[in-house]
Amino acid sequence: MLLHYAPGSAHSAAVRIVFAEKGIEPELRKLDMVHFEQHSSAYLAINCHGTVPLLEAEGRKLFESFAILEYLDETYPEPPLIGGDPRQRYIARKWGKYVETHIAPNLAIARWAALHGRMPAEAQAGLANLLPERCALWLRAIDGFDREQLAASTHAILAAGQRLAGDLANNPWLAGDAFTLGDAAVYPHVAQFETLGLPVPAAVAEWLRRVAARPSVQAIREDLFPVAVMGPEPGRWG
Numbered sequence: 366m367l368l369h370y371a372p373g374s375a376h377s378a379a380v381r382i383v384f385a386e387k388g389i390e391p392e393l394r395k396l397d398m399v400h401f402e403q404h405s406s407a408y409l410a411i412n413c414h415g416t417v418p419l420l421e422a423e424g425r426k427l428f429e430s431f432a433i434l435e436y437l438d439e440t441y442p443e444p445p446l447i448g449g450d451p452r453q454r455y456i457a458r459k460w461g462k463y464v465e466t467h468i469a470p471n472l473a474i475a476r477w478a479a480l481h482g483r484m485p486a487e488a489q490a491g492l493a494n495l496l497p498e499r500c501a502l503w504l505r506a507i508d509g510f511d512r513e514q515l516a517a518s519t520h521a522i523l524a525a526g527q528r529l530a531g532d533l534a535n536n537p538w539l540a541g542d543a544f545t546l547g548d549a550a551v552y553p554h555v556a557q558f559e560t561l562g563l564p565v566p567a568a569v570a571e572w573l574r575r576v577a578a579r580p581s582v583q584a585i586r587e588d589l590f591p592v593a594v595m596g597p598e599p600g601r602w603g
């Protein structure tokens with residue numbers, strides 16, 4: 366298996382955490398998102414969406430990170446990570462969806478603003494290679510986000526923190542007593558909140574510490590936070 370990923374990409378980190386939880390080491394291909402390698406013709410020939418992660422497995426190209434997490438959990442059943450009963454599985458999948466619809470798109474906007482995101486001129490020339498809808502999203506990011514949009518994103522992120530705290534009120538992990546794909550999917554996003562000056566409730570801060578202590582997360586620690594400014598990842602826009 367070959368995993369295309371990028372440092373600082375939360376969706377990539379979720380896949381790498383699950384690989385590490387399973388004790389499997391895929392072949393890794395690191396993309397330089399700071400210089401928009403995900404928009405290069407060579408990479409677009411592999412993935413026309415121009416996003417990471419992308420997993421090449423069984424002669425197929427798999428994208429959409431939560432679907433990849435479920436694929437890995439079914440392919441490598443030990444240890445099981447989707448939850449032991451229907452309620453736990455529901456919660457894990459609920460968080461996989463909520464990351465996509467609420468957390469990632471708003472975090473992308475907050476991060477773009479906080480890191481003073483910008484796209485170099487040579488990368489802007491490459492926008493023509495993208496699918497039209499992705500090109501439109503990037504053009505919007507280049508123009509920057511207005512005050513109302515930033516306020517709405519901040520509000521959504523703070524609401525996500527409260528919602529997480531609700532599920533963590535009596536549990537160490539989101540779906541109860543066991544770490545699941547839900548924790549793996551959400552953690553790399555929420556771990557960035559405080560760095561961006563977005564506070565989290567106490568129960569979430571404790572959960573962040575618990576997840577960070579897992580060997581699977583320690584193993585990819587250096588790739589969790591980008592040292593340089595990176596793109597707004599418009600694929601996360603809901």
Ligand SMILES: N[C@@H](CCC(=O)N[C@@H](CS)C(=O)NCC(=O)O)C(=O)O
Nearest residue numbers: 374375376416417429430598600601
């Ligand atoms: N829904 C996709 C989102 C993938 C995505 O947006 N990835 C970001 C990095 S976390 C990306 O590749 N952004 C680069 C771009 O849009 O140019 C998933 O879950 O895999």
